[in-house]
Amino acid sequence: MPDSTTITADEFCRFAISVFQCAGLPAEQAQQAVAPLVWASLRGVDTHGIRNFKPYYVDGLIAGRIASTAACEIEYETPLSARANGADGLGLSAAGWGMRLAIDKAETSGIGLISMRNSNHLGAAGYFSQLAVEQDMIGLCLSGHLYGEGNATGMPPVFGLQPMFGTNPLSVAIPCGDEPTYVLDMSTSVVPVNRVEMMQEQGQSIPLGWCLDAAGRPTSDPGQAAIFLPLGGTRELGAHKGFGLAMLVEVLTALLSNGWAPATDSTPADAPGVYHQERIAHFFGAIRIDLFRAAGEFRQAMDAMIGSLHRAQPAPGHERIFVPGEIEHDTQRIRSRQGIPLSHKEVQDLRWLSKRYDLPLTFSHS
Amino acid sequence: MPDSTTITADEFCRFAISVFQCAGLPAEQAQQAVAPLVWASLRGVDTHGIRNFKPYYVDGLIAGRIASTAACEIEYETPLSARANGADGLGLSAAGWGMRLAIDKAETSGIGLISMRNSNHLGAAGYFSQLAVEQDMIGLCLSGHLYGEGNATGMPPVFGLQPMFGTNPLSVAIPCGDEPTYVLDMSTSVVPVNRVEMMQEQGQSIPLGWCLDAAGRPTSDPGQAAIFLPLGGTRELGAHKGFGLAMLVEVLTALLSNGWAPATDSTPADAPGVYHQERIAHFFGAIRIDLFRAAGEFRQAMDAMIGSLHRAQPAPGHERIFVPGEIEHDTQRIRSRQGIPLSHKEVQDLRWLSKRYDLPLTFSHS
Numbered sequence: 001m002p003d004s005t006t007i008t009a010d011e012f013c014r015f016a017i018s019v020f021q022c023a024g025l026p027a028e029q030a031q032q033a034v035a036p037l038v039w040a041s042l043r044g045v046d047t048h049g050i051r052n053f054k055p056y057y058v059d060g061l062i063a064g065r066i067a068s069t070a071a072c073e074i075e076y077e078t079p080l081s082a083r084a085n086g087a088d089g090l091g092l093s094a095a096g097w098g099m100r101l102a103i104d105k106a107e108t109s110g111i112g113l114i115s116m117r118n119s120n121h122l123g124a125a126g127y128f129s130q131l132a133v134e135q136d137m138i139g140l141c142l143s144g145h146l147y148g149e150g151n152a153t154g155m156p157p158v159f160g161l162q163p164m165f166g167t168n169p170l171s172v173a174i175p176c177g178d179e180p181t182y183v184l185d186m187s188t189s190v191v192p193v194n195r196v197e198m199m200q201e202q203g204q205s206i207p208l209g210w211c212l213d214a215a216g217r218p219t220s221d222p223g224q225a226a227i228f229l230p231l232g233g234t235r236e237l238g239a240h241k242g243f244g245l246a247m248l249v250e251v252l253t254a255l256l257s258n259g260w261a262p263a264t265d266s267t268p269a270d271a272p273g274v275y276h277q278e279r280i281a282h283f284f285g286a287i288r289i290d291l292f293r294a295a296g297e298f299r300q301a302m303d304a305m306i307g308s309l310h311r312a313q314p315a316p317g318h319e320r321i322f323v324p325g326e327i328e329h330d331t332q333r334i335r336s337r338q339g340i341p342l343s344h345k346e347v348q349d350l351r352w353l354s355k356r357y358d359l360p361l362t363f364s365h366s
Numbered sequence: 367m368p369d370s371t372t373i374t375a376d377e378f379c380r381f382a383i384s385v386f387q388c389a390g391l392p393a394e395q396a397q398q399a400v401a402p403l404v405w406a407s408l409r410g411v412d413t414h415g416i417r418n419f420k421p422y423y424v425d426g427l428i429a430g431r432i433a434s435t436a437a438c439e440i441e442y443e444t445p446l447s448a449r450a451n452g453a454d455g456l457g458l459s460a461a462g463w464g465m466r467l468a469i470d471k472a473e474t475s476g477i478g479l480i481s482m483r484n485s486n487h488l489g490a491a492g493y494f495s496q497l498a499v500e501q502d503m504i505g506l507c508l509s510g511h512l513y514g515e516g517n518a519t520g521m522p523p524v525f526g527l528q529p530m531f532g533t534n535p536l537s538v539a540i541p542c543g544d545e546p547t548y549v550l551d552m553s554t555s556v557v558p559v560n561r562v563e564m565m566q567e568q569g570q571s572i573p574l575g576w577c578l579d580a581a582g583r584p585t586s587d588p589g590q591a592a593i594f595l596p597l598g599g600t601r602e603l604g605a606h607k608g609f610g611l612a613m614l615v616e617v618l619t620a621l622l623s624n625g626w627a628p629a630t631d632s633t634p635a636d637a638p639g640v641y642h643q644e645r646i647a648h649f650f651g652a653i654r655i656d657l658f659r660a661a662g663e664f665r666q667a668m669d670a671m672i673g674s675l676h677r678a679q680p681a682p683g684h685e686r687i688f689v690p691g692e693i694e695h696d697t698q699r700i701r702s703r704q705g706i707p708l709s710h711k712e713v714q715d716l717r718w719l720s721k722r723y724d725l726p727l728t729f730s731h732s
Contacts, residue, residue, distance in 0.1 A: 080446075080476050081657035110446050111477055115658055138617075148674045157687045162679040172614055182617075184610035190603055209603050216681060231597065231604050237556055237575050238597050244550035244690040247671075251504075251540055251548075255667045256658040262670075275670040291447035292481055292622040301621045304628075304641040305613075308514045313528040315582060321523045324610040 005347050006339030006364045007050075009038050015350070015361050016053060022357040023061040024068030025090065033057070033092035036127035041340045044331035045185075047194040048124040050340065054349035056121050057090060066090050066120050072097045075258075079109040083257050086119030091143075091280060095122040098284040099131050099141060106137050106286035114284040115252060117259030122282060125171035126185030126325075132173060132286040133181050136295035139173040140285030144246075144253035146260055148276040152214070155189045155228045158235055158243040161216045166280070167192045167228050168249040173325075175289065177299035179306045183325035188246040189228040196222045201345050209233050253281035339364050371713050372705030372730045373416075375404050381716070381727050382419060388723040389427040390434030391456065399423070399458035402493035407706045410697035411551075413560040414490035416706065420715035422487050423456060432456050432486050438463045441624075445475040449623050452485030457509075457646060461488040464650040465497050465507065472503055472652035480650040481618060483625030488648060491537035492551030492691075498539060498652040499547050502661035505539040506651030510612075510619035512626055514642040518580070521555045521594045524601055524609040527582045532646070533558045533594050534615040539691075541655065543665035545672045549691035554612040555594040562588045567711050575599050619647035705730050 013034050020030035041049030060066035070089025074082050082101060086094040098114045105112025122128070125141040132139030145166035147154060154163030169192065171185040190210050199206055200222035208218050211225035219225060231242030254260040259281035262273040289295040306323050314320055335341075342350070347363065354361040379400050386396035407415030426432035436455025440448050448467060452460040464480045471478025488494070491507040498505030511532035513520060520529030535558065537551040556576050565572055566588035574584050577591035585591060597608030620626040625647035628639040655661040672689050680686055701707075708716070713729065720727040 076659065078476060078657050083658050110444060111479075113477075113653070113657065146671060146674065150678060156681075157675050157678055157689070159681055159684040160675075160678045160687045161681045164675055164678050174614075174617055182613065184607075184614060186604075186607040186610065190598075207602050231607055232556075233599075233603055236573050237599055238552075240690065241550075241552040241597055244552065247548065247675075247689065248538055248540075248550060250671065251668070255664060255671065256655075258659060258663075258667075260667055260671060275667065275674065287479070289622075291444055291479065292449050293442065293624060297624075298621060301624075301626055301641065302617070305512060305616065305621065305626060308512065308641065309523050309526075309530055309613075312516060312523055312526045312530050315522075315525055315527045318525040321526045323523070323613065324606065 004365055005342045007342055007350070008339045008364065009042055009336065011362055012041070012050060012340065013038055015354070015359060018359050019058060019353050019357055020061075022359070023058050025061070025093070026069070029090065029093040032096040033090055035096070036092055036123040039127045040124040042332045042335045043328035044335070045124055045126075045328060046343075047192060047198050050342065050346050050350075051198060052121070052123065052194065054353060057092060058353060060120065061090070070094070072116070074101075080105060080111050081113045082115075084114055084116040086116050086279070086282070088118055088279060089120070091120040091122035091282070094119045095128045095141065095282055095284070098282055099128040099139070099286075102284040102286040103132055103135055103137065106132070106288050107135065110288050110291050112284075112286045115256035116282045116284070117254065117257035118279050119282055120280055122280070124185060125169045126173065126183045128284060129171040129173035129185070130181055130183055133175045135286070136175055136289050137286045138175075138289065140171070140283065142168070142170045142249045142253050142283040143280055144168045144250040144283075145280045146250050146254060146277050148260075148274070153193065153226050153228065155230055155243070155246055158230060158240045161212070161227060163227055165246045165250065168246040170245065170249050174302065175295065175299055176306065177303040179303045180326055180329035182302065182323060183328065185324075186231075188231055188242050188249060190231055190233055190242070191228065193228065196225045196228075201343065249283075252283040256283070257281050370731055371708045373708055373716070374705045374730060375408055375702065377728055378407070378416060378706065379404055381720070381725060384725050385424060385719050385723055386427075388725070389424050391427070391459070392435070395456065395459040398462040399456055401462070402458055402489040405493045406490040408698045408701045409694035410701070411490055411492075411694060412709075413558060413564050416708065416712050416716075417564060418487070418489065418560065420719060423458060424719060426486065427456070436460070438482070440467075446471060446477050447479045448481075450480055450482040452482050452645070452648070454484055454645060455486070457486040457488035457648070460485045461494045461507065461648055461650070464648055465494040465505070465652075468650040468652040469498055469501055469503065472498070472654050473501065476654050476657050478650075478652045481622035482648045482650070483620065483623035484645050485648055486646055488646070490551060491535045492539065492549045494650060495537045495539035495551070496547055496549055499541045501652070502541055502655050503652045504541075504655065506537070506649065508534070508536045508615045508619050508649040509646055510534045510616040510649075511646045512616050512620060512643050514626075514640065519559065519592050519594065521596055521609070521612055524596060524606045527578070527593060529593055531612045531616065534612040536611065536615050540668065541661065541665055542672065543669040545669045546691055546695035548668065548689060549694065551690075552597075554597055554608050554615060556597055556599055556608070557594065559594065562591045562594075567709065615649075618649040622649070623647050
């Protein structure tokens with residue numbers, strides 16, 4: 001009965017850490033890499049959780065597309081900032097390293113901003129930004145990719161049809177008091193690529209307004225989706241804003257880190273050559289609340305703002321208002337008790353890995 | 367022939383500085399306050415330029431809604447940050463003060479972040495963020511308002527109908543090389559309030575998807591627009607992102623500055639009272655590029671990114687791709703030569719002010 005199969009967070013972590021180690025990852029990195037996946041799955045962000053474990057990460061390590069023994073390096077730093085190199089490794093663990101560096105710098109200096117090149121898909125950006133919240137900091141995590149000559153899928157510029165960007169996500173986490181942490185975690189396109197992939201796996205159609213096919217026609221067939229519209233959808237409804245935000249993400253991730261760089265080092269300075277960006281780049285930020293005011297007072301003001309929004313009149317058909325991170329927080333409480341529901345494909349993937357590496361794996365059935 | 371009336375930037379500045387002084391503003395503040403207005407009008411951002419001069423600012427000063435002799439004050443500061451008080455004054459000049467403070471701090475410390483409460487409408491946020499660019503910095507300017515108990519017009523939360531926020535704009539400016547400065551300047555709603563006001567003045571209808579009427583029905587009548595939808599429009603197309611960004615703007619502007627505060631100071635800490643925000647709050651940021659890399663190299667990489675986007679295939683019906691700030695830059699070149707075209711209402715407003723204060727005013731006619 002694959003439809004009602006679940007796995008506990010603990011069991012997934014134990015299993016996935018072993019799998020990552022079998023795929024060549026050092027123990028500490030394996031542990032770091034599993035944390036954002038189980039966080040996403042517990043919170044109901046199924047597009048960025050267990051679903052991607054095999055196809056995005058383990059398969060990448062096996063095929064050598066992701067370097068398994070990569071160690072992140074600082075290429076330049078100040079007390080407030082660093083430019084780092086992800087060394088072609090797993091984004092899931094590189095992002096943990098980068099975010100901790102941002103938090104460490106903020107602890108010492110008030111603010112820490114890290115721009116990292118040469119990395120790979122990092123999972124749910126919100127996981128990394130929320131790491132700062134416990135330290136009474138605002139956390140930021142962005143991830144960007146510019147395809148210099150275009151790509152088969154991705155986000156086009158406004159007025160354009162050629163996919164030029166990834167769906168360049170940005171996330172911000174802000175400490176609250178009794179209310180759940182504010183976590184905004186959004187692609188700068190209408191939807192991220194993996195949302196459409198997941199709906200295709202589930203045999204669902206996608207709403208018009210998310211994507212165009214390769215010829216630029218609106219499509220509700222996830223299999224035909226190639227052009228991921230910028231947030232706003234059309235120029236009239238604000239697509240220039242989604243596109244502008246995607247460029248901003250690109251600047252902080254790939255341009256500050258030198259991930260978007262001339263193809264050769266020998267290009268003379270006055271004749272910039274062809275630039276390209278081979279891998280995904282990231283940006284991590286941590287800003288101490290007490291640069292402005294006492295964190296306790298600030299957390300109370302956050303609760304009061306959320307309380308005020310909760311009292312706003314809901315639209316017909318809706319019982320209440322939710323703020324960013326709240327639905328996910330509720331789901332996390334349920335799934336921590338009841339386990340993480342798995343799709344047929346997720347069960348298949350995990351079984352395949354269990355067999356390949358001869359590792360025990362226990363599902364639950366609800 | 368009011369339809370073909372124009373005014374030169376110099377003539378508007380001369381006239382408007384005198385008007386602001388007649389309305390009680392000190393000379394230096396008057397000069398500062400005119401700069402963002404003429405900048406917006408020269409760049410074709412007519413929603414945020416001369417159009418608002420009389421109704422938003424001069425009328426506000428005359429009626430005493432805006433304090434004419436306000437002096438901004440620092441309430442708390444570190445080498446990287448400050449919490450400031452706009453003293454109920456003109457946002458146009460307070461924002462210039464705040465942005466210069468951010469730039470000064472960044473010059474000394476690498477980064478400058480300023481959160482300011484008790485201010486008023488600041489005009490085009492992009493004007494202030496672009497002030498940082500000449501110093502090889504990334505500039506930020508945000509402006510936020512939360513109506514604690516709701517408001518007749520504004521942005522509702524997603525799943526909600528009650529306007530709770532202003533259209534909370536955010537702007538970012540980034541230095542380029544030969545290409546025009548990247549200036550993203552966007553409300554976090556689909557459109558800002560003054561866009562709809564302007565279309566009403568011009569007798570135009572508004573596209574469906576921008577606003578709802580007070581009863582929550584889609585409307586194309588700008589006179590009925592009350593609910594300004596968050597960027598994304600509907601939940602399915604990403605309105606939770608626009609709403610999430612509006613909250614982020616609010617946090618950086620009003621929560622860090624203590625502009626969103628308990629109604630009385632005597633509220634015990636463990637029982638937060640009713641919070642409210644009387645006036646608009648702002649946030650200004652300046653981040654030195656050389657925290658990461660040499661500014662010259664970075665500017666070249668920006669040009670290369672924009673060049674790459676310009677080479678992307680345009681959509682049918684479009685000749686080329688534009689990046690944020692580019693159309694405005696082109697308009698600025700034209701209007702610097704040909705003057706700023708004025709609407710009938712703008713001509714009327716300026717004539718009224720010329721008569722009231724007995725100040726000479728010269729229009730051109732094209």
